[in-house]
Amino acid sequence: MKTALAFLLAARRCEIDDLERLALSCELVQAVSELVHQLQRERGASNVFLGSEGARFGPQREAQLLASRAAEAGVRSWLKRPELGGEKSGGAVHGGARLLTRIALALHALDGLPGLRGDIAARRCRPDASTARYGEIIAALLALVFEAADVAVDPGVSRLLVALFNLMQGKEFAGQERALGAALFAAGHPAPERVQAILHLIDAQAQCFRRFEGFCGDEVLRQWRALQSVMPLAEHERLRRMLLASTLGSALDPALAEAWFDCCSQRLDQMHEAEVALARGLGESCARRIASARTEAQDQAALLEALSTAAEIRAPLDMLIGTEMAGEGAPAEPAQGDGPFGPQLRRSIVDLLHAQSQRLQAMSDELDAARAALDERKLIERAKGLLMACRGLSEDEAYRLLRQTAMSQGRRLAEVAAATLALAPVLGRH
Amino acid sequence: MKTALAFLLAARRCEIDDLERLALSCELVQAVSELVHQLQRERGASNVFLGSEGARFGPQREAQLLASRAAEAGVRSWLKRPELGGEKSGGAVHGGARLLTRIALALHALDGLPGLRGDIAARRCRPDASTARYGEIIAALLALVFEAADVAVDPGVSRLLVALFNLMQGKEFAGQERALGAALFAAGHPAPERVQAILHLIDAQAQCFRRFEGFCGDEVLRQWRALQSVMPLAEHERLRRMLLASTLGSALDPALAEAWFDCCSQRLDQMHEAEVALARGLGESCARRIASARTEAQDQAALLEALSTAAEIRAPLDMLIGTEMAGEGAPAEPAQGDGPFGPQLRRSIVDLLHAQSQRLQAMSDELDAARAALDERKLIERAKGLLMACRGLSEDEAYRLLRQTAMSQGRRLAEVAAATLALAPVLGRH
Numbered sequence: 001m002k003t004a005l006a007f008l009l010a011a012r013r014c015e016i017d018d019l020e021r022l023a024l025s026c027e028l029v030q031a032v033s034e035l036v037h038q039l040q041r042e043r044g045a046s047n048v049f050l051g052s053e054g055a056r057f058g059p060q061r062e063a064q065l066l067a068s069r070a071a072e073a074g075v076r077s078w079l080k081r082p083e084l085g086g087e088k089s090g091g092a093v094h095g096g097a098r099l100l101t102r103i104a105l106a107l108h109a110l111d112g113l114p115g116l117r118g119d120i121a122a123r124r125c126r127p128d129a130s131t132a133r134y135g136e137i138i139a140a141l142l143a144l145v146f147e148a149a150d151v152a153v154d155p156g157v158s159r160l161l162v163a164l165f166n167l168m169q170g171k172e173f174a175g176q177e178r179a180l181g182a183a184l185f186a187a188g189h190p191a192p193e194r195v196q197a198i199l200h201l202i203d204a205q206a207q208c209f210r211r212f213e214g215f216c217g218d219e220v221l222r223q224w225r226a227l228q229s230v231m232p233l234a235e236h237e238r239l240r241r242m243l244l245a246s247t248l249g250s251a252l253d254p255a256l257a258e259a260w261f262d263c264c265s266q267r268l269d270q271m272h273e274a275e276v277a278l279a280r281g282l283g284e285s286c287a288r289r290i291a292s293a294r295t296e297a298q299d300q301a302a303l304l305e306a307l308s309t310a311a312e313i314r315a316p317l318d319m320l321i322g323t324e325m326a327g328e329g330a331p332a333e334p335a336q337g338d339g340p341f342g343p344q345l346r347r348s349i350v351d352l353l354h355a356q357s358q359r360l361q362a363m364s365d366e367l368d369a370a371r372a373a374l375d376e377r378k379l380i381e382r383a384k385g386l387l388m389a390c391r392g393l394s395e396d397e398a399y400r401l402l403r404q405t406a407m408s409q410g411r412r413l414a415e416v417a418a419a420t421l422a423l424a425p426v427l428g429r430h
Numbered sequence: 431m432k433t434a435l436a437f438l439l440a441a442r443r444c445e446i447d448d449l450e451r452l453a454l455s456c457e458l459v460q461a462v463s464e465l466v467h468q469l470q471r472e473r474g475a476s477n478v479f480l481g482s483e484g485a486r487f488g489p490q491r492e493a494q495l496l497a498s499r500a501a502e503a504g505v506r507s508w509l510k511r512p513e514l515g516g517e518k519s520g521g522a523v524h525g526g527a528r529l530l531t532r533i534a535l536a537l538h539a540l541d542g543l544p545g546l547r548g549d550i551a552a553r554r555c556r557p558d559a560s561t562a563r564y565g566e567i568i569a570a571l572l573a574l575v576f577e578a579a580d581v582a583v584d585p586g587v588s589r590l591l592v593a594l595f596n597l598m599q600g601k602e603f604a605g606q607e608r609a610l611g612a613a614l615f616a617a618g619h620p621a622p623e624r625v626q627a628i629l630h631l632i633d634a635q636a637q638c639f640r641r642f643e644g645f646c647g648d649e650v651l652r653q654w655r656a657l658q659s660v661m662p663l664a665e666h667e668r669l670r671r672m673l674l675a676s677t678l679g680s681a682l683d684p685a686l687a688e689a690w691f692d693c694c695s696q697r698l699d700q701m702h703e704a705e706v707a708l709a710r711g712l713g714e715s716c717a718r719r720i721a722s723a724r725t726e727a728q729d730q731a732a733l734l735e736a737l738s739t740a741a742e743i744r745a746p747l748d749m750l751i752g753t754e755m756a757g758e759g760a761p762a763e764p765a766q767g768d769g770p771f772g773p774q775l776r777r778s779i780v781d782l783l784h785a786q787s788q789r790l791q792a793m794s795d796e797l798d799a800a801r802a803a804l805d806e807r808k809l810i811e812r813a814k815g816l817l818m819a820c821r822g823l824s825e826d827e828a829y830r831l832l833r834q835t836a837m838s839q840g841r842r843l844a845e846v847a848a849a850t851l852a853l854a855p856v857l858g859r860h
Contacts, residue, residue: 097444353538
């Protein structure tokens with residue numbers, strides 16, 4: 001009995017350890033969300049700088065670099081936390097090998113920043129190329145947040161991480177829309193397939209924000225709706241309409257590129273407010289869960305202590321433990337089958353054990369439900385991987401192929417991804 | 431870059447730690463599988479002893495108790511392993527809180543054994559009650575094996591655990607069939623619903639063995655098929671037919687109870703041979719996975735070492751790490767965007783990172799596939815829990831209700847469980 005209770009308490013302790021590791025991952029996610037926001041601003045400023053041949057946004061870009069570096073320092077200082085140091089670093093991060101690998105990939109992507117910034121400062125790269133390179137770095141950071149959401153152990157925290165990932169991903173699509181739209185206005189007569197890509201980005205944002213709204217919780221949702229009332233939505237939709245009208249022959253006014261950029265930037269900044277609120281809610285949710293798990297564990301320990309003391313009056317616990325397997329009929333083995341605890345105490349311990357087991361199972365079910373919201377992206381990632389392996393495409397080419405197929409067939413990207421995976425045997429491998 | 435590589439290696443180390451914890455859980459599962467077998471034999475011997483008013487199987491039962499206690503000592507000695515000791519016990523068990531809670535429940539169930547044995551020795555309980563009490567203890571041990579399969583982190587090991595759980599569960603149904611059949615033969619004119627229950631046990635065994643065969647791997651499958659050729663299948667089927675014929679009015683010959691019991695016991699012993707082979711395969715599979723993960727980690731570490739050395743010739747690594755965020759144009763930030771590693775080395779590190787990430791994702795997908803085989807049981811457990819909460823039934827009553835509904839409607843138990851869960855809002859809660 002004592003051993004059973006020891007394992008019950010060990011399970012509680014293990015749960016608290018898991019939550020503390022999860023809280024640590026959430027801090028990383030918060031720092032990453034701030035860094036993504038700063039990099040999106042840096043990408044925007046760099047585009048104007050490059051597009052104007054260095055004539056505009058030079059000082060703004062320099063100021064933005066400081067903010068980006070501060071945000072990057074925030075992420076890197078998390079990685080230097082003592083809990084992560086030394087030989088045991090693996091164990092301290094919740095989610096283990098998968099999250100650690102994503103951290104490695106994100107750090108590797110960040111290592112490309114100084115080179116990219118050097119190229120931009122010397123105007124050695126075109127706005128398109130700069131956008132794509134920032135996009136890759138941001139994608140690696142988003143993949144880290146995705147993984148953190150996928151490996152989270154607490155349903156409530158997991159739901160908020162799913163919401164945050166979708167908000168960040170939707171905002172990144174909005175950032176891509178800003179860059180592409182600005183280029184289209186500047187071009188005056190854009191190619192129809194580039195305008196098509198705007199449609200895809202609008203659709204992708206809508207999907208992300210729908211999922212975000214489904215998981216962010218009432219308070220953040222209220223805040224999000226309030227933010228939307230101050231977003232320049234009407235102006236944004238008017239400019240979007242002009243972009244689309246260009247496919248029917250009307251020329252775009254290059255002078256509107258700036259209005260488009262400002263309007264989109266304002267929208268992105270307001271999305272960031274929701275991100276900050278959500279990230280704060282995430283931290284609070286972790287702290288609350290840890291506090292309540294600690295209280296429950298203390299209550300349980302006190303109850304078990306009381307039960308043990310009550311039992312000791314009737315038969316020394318240690319005797320039971322020592323002689324349990326010594327043979328039938330030994331003095332410490334009462335014949336009534338209840339051990340020294342008596343039917344009632346025994347009953348309450350059984351209840352405690354079953355309640356814990358059912359609670360953990362229910363949590364695991366809720367977790368699965370939250371995680372299911374991540375399945376679509378996994379499908380798309382897998383289909384991309386398949387196309388890269390079978391067709392020798394780059395990641396970006398694979399994604400474009402899937403997206404074009406979806407657009408031309410009027411199907412959702414996830415459907416095309418599923419169909420692609422179903423064809424795996426046909427596609428074969430190189 | 432150095433930090434990215436450090437996290438790549440940390441991910442590997444984390445994977446190896448996970449596998450070592452999994453290997454430890456597999457040792458527990460092996461010990462539990464031996465204990466379940468001995469308890470099934472003890473239950474059988476106790477039934478004959480009780481059924482014969484203590485006239486038969488007294489010495490056999492005493493001998494069996496020694497074997498059962500040895501097997502129990504095997505389980506308990508696992509629990510006293512130094513890796514599990516002290517404050518940190520939670521972290522050492524893979525699967526964390528859920529597996530630890532199942533261990534607590536199993537230990538608690540085992541604590542009821544001395545009392546049950548005392549009742550049997552003093553012939554204070556009937557064979558039915560004894561069967562039910564042994565059944566509860568064995569169910570708690572099976573739930574532990576189920577949980578170990580559900581939380582396993584390696585797809586190959588997980589498949590073997592799914593196979594072992596299904597073999598053990600199928601064998602337990604076979605054990606219940608032995609007990610019930612012996613009682614029916616002894617009764618002479620059994621009630622039709624008790625014969626119905628035999629049909630259910632036959633069906634449940636078939637389902638378990640089908641899943642076992644799907645997951646046990648080629649070698650164990652060959653062994654299993656070979657074992658079946660020496661199982662007393664024809665005799666067993668003949669006796670089963672007699673049991674069923676009793677519902678049409680033919681009386682059962684109580685003298686056949688013993689033939690039935692022997693025939694079933696022989697079959698159970700042969701199933702145990704497959705269990706032992708599978709448990710051995712499980713241990714070997716863990717050891718192989720750990721060895722190969724260690725080799726891969728060493729290869730990777732050596733490769734990274736070589737890459738770092740190559741890089742150090744061109745630019746001191748520490749300078750990069752130290753000055754990365756110091757500002758653009760600092761000497762350690764080469765403008766070509768490849769850092770001190772050069773495009774080729776940088777490429778091979780990216781490949782390494784992506785390969786690891788894809789491997790982990792593929793493993794996670796395979797794991798999900800293996801785990802899906804456990805979903806049916808989870809449905810049934812959840813439906814049982816719902817009925818217990820809403821109808822105030824005991825676990826056994828809830829199970830009987832589901833089973834009877836399934837039998838009377840000719841549907842599978844899992845279907846009825848799913849339908850029950852879908853009705854949750856209608857059933858309400860007390």
